Every structure is written in structure tokens, then in C-alpha cells.
Amino acid sequence: MTILPDLTGYCLAFDLDGTLVETAPDIIGTLNEILADYKVPKFAYSDARKLVGRGARSLIQRGFAAANVPLDAAAEDPMVARFLDIYRDRIDRESTAFERLEDTLDALTAAGATLTVCTNKPTDLSVLLLTKLGLIDRFGSVRGADSVPDKKPHPGHLQACVDDVGLTMAKTILIGDSETDYLTAQNAGVPCVLVSFGYCDTPMEEMSPAALIHHFDELPTAIAGLAK
Numbered sequence: 562m563t564i565l566p567d568l569t570g571y572c573l574a575f576d577l578d579g580t581l582v583e584t585a586p587d588i589i590g591t592l593n594e595i596l597a598d599y600k601v602p603k604f605a606y607s608d609a610r611k612l613v614g615r616g617a618r619s620l621i622q623r624g625f626a627a628a629n630v631p632l633d634a635a636a637e638d639p640m641v642a643r644f645l646d647i648y649r650d651r652i653d654r655e656s657t658a659f660e661r662l663e664d665t666l667d668a669l670t671a672a673g674a675t676l677t678v679c680t681n682k683p684t685d686l687s688v689l690l691l692t693k694l695g696l697i698d699r700f701g702s703v704r705g706a707d708s709v710p711d712k713k714p715h716p717g718h719l720q721a722c723v724d725d726v727g728l729t730m731a732k733t734i735l736i737g738d739s740e741t742d743y744l745t746a747q748n749a750g751v752p753c754v755l756v757s758f759g760y761c762d763t764p765m766e767e768m769s770p771a772a773l774i775h776h777f778d779e780l781p782t783a784i785a786g787l788a789k
């Protein structure tokens with residue numbers, strides 16, 4: 562494994578869905594439960610994975626649109642509430658940390674880095690998921706979209722995570738899977754590491770992150786190149 566530089570004073574802020582955790586199976590499972598109420602056929606996992614990543618409301622809208630079923634605007638709010646209830650009950654049924662995540666976080670923490678989670682998932686669900694997967698104690702701060710006045714890509718969301726752990730943007734790196742994460746890092750003026758294994762509907766070639774990784778094994782080398 563890469564020899565890491567001293568990362569004391571560094572804040573590594575991670576996105577959650579599609580970056581730390583493969584949450585799509587339970588998110589799509591929840592969508593399929595909602596669609597069944599409306600007699601809409603279930604999505605195959607491979608077809609629905611590309612719909613994930615922009616929150617429950619967008620997923621429902623995209624799910625109905627992809628199935629060519631009109632969605633009454635008045636039905637959306639109760640549907641989102643029901644989605645969140647169902648999802649909470651099955652949040653870790655099939656969701657798993659991406660391969661080699663824990664070894665990699667161990668190495669980064671041992672080198673002195675402080676880890677945080679900056680996600681557009683609701684905070685309570687983020688904490689619940691990380692707790693169920695045994696990951697919560699690794700992070701000095703977990704902030705969902707509801708914990709800040711303006712969510713990602715607003716840089717204030719990232720700033721709040723950095724403030725929580727008493728560090729500075731000058732020594733912060735954002736690790737994410739989507740255009741939202743890329744724009745957040747740009748808006749905050751910090752380097753962005755993008756992972757290619759998450760949920761991104763923008764082609765990776767259209768963004769120019771500081772590093773692009775395809776597996777967590779590659780993250781220490783990427784961080785070593787950025788933390789100087």
C-alpha cells in the first residue's frame with residue numbers, strides 16, 4: 562500500500578450514497594415497493610441504478626417517467642414520505658460498504674486525517690445507515706442536506722463539516738461520485754476525488770476532478786498526490 566504523507570490537519574470529506582456505500586439495492590427496492598402500489602412494473606436493478614443519486618423525490622419522478630406513467634403532483638409529497646418510511650426499515654438489508662473501504666479509511670486515519678461525511682441524504686438516515694454498517698465512529702461529523710441552510714453543491718455544506726471538526730478548507734479534500742460533489746468542491750475551491758463506481762448521470766469525461774479512482778485501493782495514492 563502507498564506510504565501516505567502526514568495527514569494531520571487534513572479533513573477528508575466523503576459523500577455517502579455511491580461513494581462510501583452501495584445504497585442502490587435498497588433504494589431501488591424501496592422504489593419498487595412504491596411502484597407496486599400504483600401497479601407499475603418493478604424495475605430491474607441494472608435499469609434503475611442510473612436513476613439513483615438525486616434524492617427520493619427525483620427518484621420517484623424519474624421512476625414514473627421511465628415507466629411512462631403520469632405522476633400527479635399532489636401525490637408526490639405523501640409518496641416521498643412513504644418512500645422514506647419504507648427505506649428506513651430496510652436501509653441496510655442489501656446495502657454494503659464498497660470493497661476495501663474500511664482498510665482504506667484505517668490507513669487514512671492512521672496517517673492523521675480526520676474524516677467527515679457531507680451528503681445530500683437526510684442526516685438521520687445517514688447516521689442510521691453508518692451506524693448499522695459499523696462505520697459511524699470513523700467520522701467526526703455527518704451532515705445531511707437538512708442540517709445546513711443550503712445543501713451541496715453550495716460550499717456552505719462542506720464548510721459546516723469542516724467547521725465541525727475544527728479544520729480549514731485549505732486542507733480539505735472532497736471525495737464523491739457525482740457532478741454535485743464535483744461542483745461542491747469547485748465552489749469551495751478544494752480538490753475533488755471522484756469515484757467511478759457510484760451514481761453519476763454526467764459522463765466523467767465532462768468533469769476534470771483532481772483524481773478519478775475506480776477502486777478504494779487507489780485512494781491513498783490519490784490523496785498522497787494532493788496533500789502536499
Ligand SMILES: O=C(O)COP(=O)(O)O
Pocket residue numbers: 576577578579614615616617679680681682683739
Ligand atoms: O440522497 C441524495 O440525494 C444523494 O446522497 P449523496 O449526497 O450521499 O450522494
Ligand SMILES: [Mg+2]
Pocket residue numbers: 576577578579580614737738739759760
Ligand atoms: Mg453520491
